[in-house]
Amino acid sequence: MAEHDDEAVTSSSAVEKHGMTVPSGTAVLPAEPFENPGEPPHRPRRTDVDPKKERLAERQVATFFYISIVGSVLSIAAYIAFPIDSSDFSTVRSANLFLGLSIALALLALGIGAVYWSKSLVVDREISEERHSTRGSDATRSKAVEAFRLADKESGFNRRSLIRNSLIGALVAFPLPGIILVRDLAPAADPNELLRHTMWRKGTRLTKDPTGLPIKASDVTQGSVFHVIPDGLLDKEDKLEEKAKAAVLLMRLDPGDLHPAKGQENWSYQGIVAYSKICTHVGCPVALYEQQTHHLLCPCHQSTFDVANNCEVIFGPASRPLPQLPISIDSDGYLVAQSDFHEPVGPSFWERER
Missing domain, CATH: 1.20.58 (Methane Monooxygenase Hydroxylase; Chain G, domain 1)
Structure with missing residues (x-):
């Protein structure tokens, strides 16, 4: 039968030694103190x-x-x-x-x-410092x-x-x-003026992006969404710069669901509305439309706009609604702009009059 001493303990149940619970079957050996070797000798440079x-x-x-x-x-x-x-x-x-x-x-x-x-x-020279987790005293x-x-x-x-x-x-x-x-990355001209004016003019036809085909009002069914650019944009040398300002989303709602702001009652045509595609937060393209709630979502930072209520911000970091493009139809039934946007498009961090 094996002998047991006071320094090595094994048992069939957990025991407590030196303030710690030791699992059964674990050998507990005595602590062997050692001397601090100190710092190595300093070697001058x-x-x-x-x-x-x-x-x-x-x-x-x-x-x-x-x-x-x-x-x-x-x-x-x-x-x-x-x-x-x-x-x-x-x-x-x-x-x-x-x-x-x-x-x-x-x-x-x-x-x-x-x-x-x-x-x-x-x-x-080498130093040793004791660590502590509490706030030090004034001393x-x-x-x-x-x-x-x-x-x-x-x-x-x-x-x-x-x-x-x-x-x-x-x-x-x-x-x-x-x-x-x-x-030098800042535009030489006033950003407010650069973003206030786009290619949209009175009578400019709304065309599909990227084909440039004009859009008839009869083509826009309720719940549909069209990505729109102004007619003639594809022929311009600086078309990417112009598209970055003039891109538009076109949607058709039930006219009874629309609640236009005062003075903007005639900016739509039979429930068809057009809003800038450029988010007013940091300029990402707003492209996700939910037909049942009439919500537009920016995928970058989840700013959400209510199309039925002048694209007001209902969620997210955007600070102002998407600018609306006033539209009507011409004699051939094609959708056209009534004018340019009435306010600057794009992010609100530019200096601008509100």
């Missing part, structure tokens, strides 16, 4: 013992920061020197090449300089402030003016290409 190496490292770090400034300036110069011509694809390649190289140079030099600074000049928080002061002293940020000034210059110069490039 060349910059810690040789003032010449220290000054050389400082100049090298500053050089990387200055190179970063040069890269930022070059990226702006490349953006100006290599304009993109939409009719010549080679200009896109040239612009992207030189922009990418110069911005990469600016970012890479900034990163290398920061890493080299921390590796060669920032104090690198601990004051020590944290002191730690920041000590970090500033050890990094030499205020003392090493060459590194500090070159780093500040690199950080100031680096965002400039992004600011210049993003700012």
Whole structure:
């Protein structure tokens, strides 16, 4: 029969040892204490013992920061020197090449300089800190402030003016290409005016997208939806830009279900209504129509518009209704526009009068 001692315990039921429940059949062995080996011996760097190496490292770090400034300036110069011509694809390649190289140079030099600074000049002695999950006391928080002061002293940020000034210059110069490039994306003209005027004019026929075939009122059955573009759009050189503003959804409801706003009673024809296809949230194409509820859904962010009530927003982030295109019919029975939209189409984040 096996002997049992006090240090190794096995039993047919769970036992409790040292405050923990031990499953049956588990051997409990004594804890063997070990000594803390401590921190490894500190190995000083060349910059810690040789003032010449220290000054050389400082100049090298500053050089990387200055190179970063040069890269930022070059990226702006490349953006100006290599304009993109939409009719010549080679200009896109040239612009992207030189922009990418110069911005990469600016970012890479900034990163290398920061890493080299921390590796060669920032104090690198080992420390041990106890972790805790509770909020520190006021004394601990004051020590944290002191730690920041000590970090500033050890990094030499205020003392090493060459590194500090070159780093500040690199950080100031680096965002400039992004600011210049993003700012130039804005249209030169007033966005409000650009979005206020589309190809729709009095008498312009409504045609199917993408065939360009005109639409008769008799073709539009109740519950149907047509994706519509203005007549003549397919012949324009800038048809994509014009379509982005002039695209329309055409639907037919029971005239009794429509509740037009005051002054817009004659903007529809026998229950046929036309609304801008461009969502007023961020410009996604509204394309999902639910016949029974007369709801239009934008698939991007689920903005929902009520066609029966002037396409008012009933759900989602859109802040205003879809603009309505006034329509009627011509002598041949084809649907035509009465005028252009009476308000700007597209997202509401553009500056506009309400």
